[in-house]
Amino acid sequence: MPAWPGGPCPKCGEYMPEHLIHCRTCRELLNEDLKQDSVEIPSFIPMQEIESMIEVHATGFHVECPNCNRELRISRKYAGQRVKCKFCRGQFRLNLSEKSLNVHAFFAQCPHCDEELRASRKYLGAKVACKICGGKIHFPAVLN
Ligand SMILES: [Zn+2]
Ligand SMILES: [Zn+2]
Ligand SMILES: [Zn+2]
Secondary structure, eight states: OOOOOOEEOTTTOOEEOTTOSBOTTTOOBOOGGGSSOSEEOOSSOOOTTTSOOEEOOOSEEEEEOTTTOOEEEEEGGGTTSEEEOTTTOOEEEOOTTOTTSOEEEEEEEOTTTOOEEEEEGGGTTOEEEETTTOOEEEOOSSOO
């Protein structure tokens, strides 16, 4: 993976030393390689008896604002509630089972390395590996 070469954070401008994954100040993702998905399904699925597979629940969601179509990062605690877009100030209900709501991805904390992982919905219910540390994770089948 192309590691962060060191330099000013593209979001907040603070100088960040090389090989960081997230900006220490604003948590912006610095490793472009992890932007789409920071998990992958390993080509060899190890037997669960010998490899510990930790079930990890989403801590939040990357949702498209229905008003301005920009991506919002929303904590799981707002699920089912009315939320306000920070860009356009439009309000909508964070109803995860609503088909018209475009949930791009969810995020969760890797239990092995504590880094924040981003995973698209296709990984729901999948046994995956963290791209950062290689640790094995199992995501539950539904977003809730
Ligand atoms: Zn930053
Ligand atoms: Zn908006
Ligand atoms: Zn990890």
